Amino acid sequence: MDDILIWGSTQEERDQRLTEVCKRLKKSGMTLNAKKCIFSQTSIKFLGHIIDVQGIHPDPDKIAAVENYQPPKNKKELKQLLGMAYYLARFVPNYSEIFFPLISMLSNKVTFVWEAPQEAAFQKLVKILYADGIFINCVLMIFDPGKETIVTPRCFIVWLGSSNLPKAS
16 A cells, blocks of 8 residues: 555644554554655645645646647647646636637547647636746645535536535635
8 A cells, every 4th residue: 555645624633543544554464664654744745736735736847747738730649738738627617618629629530630729728728827927826625515515517518517616705
C-alpha cells in the first residue's frame, strides 16, 4: 500500500484519525517506513494536485504544460492536448462547452482542421487559467456535507455536465 492521506478539521480530529489508522495497520500486520512519512502538513502534493486549507488546486507544473502547448497538427496531437487539458476539467467552469469544438474533431467522420473555433476554444482555456501571464489559482473547495449544495445540471446535444457548488454565504 502507498500514499495514505489523513486529514481532520482540527489537529485533535486529525490525531484521532491518525491513531485509528495506525492501530488498523498494526492489526493487519502492515508497517510504515518512517523515512517516507510526513506529518502535520498544511499543504501537500497528492496524486497530481496540491491540497491545502483552501481546497484542491491543480499542480502548477501540469498547468505550465498546457500553457506552453502548441496548436496540434493532427488528431494524435489533439488527443494529447485534450488529455493534458482533461486534467484541468474539474477546475474549469463549463469545460465541456468550451472544449466542444475540439472534442467534436475526434470523430472519425470529421477531418482534422485547426480553424478559428478550435483556436478560440484553446485560447479560452488559457485565458481562464492565466491572466497577464500569471497563473490564476483555481481551487476546488473541499465538500462540506453540512452546507447547502446547489446542483446545476447542463446538457447539450452531445454532452452532459453539472456543477455542485456550495451555496454562497
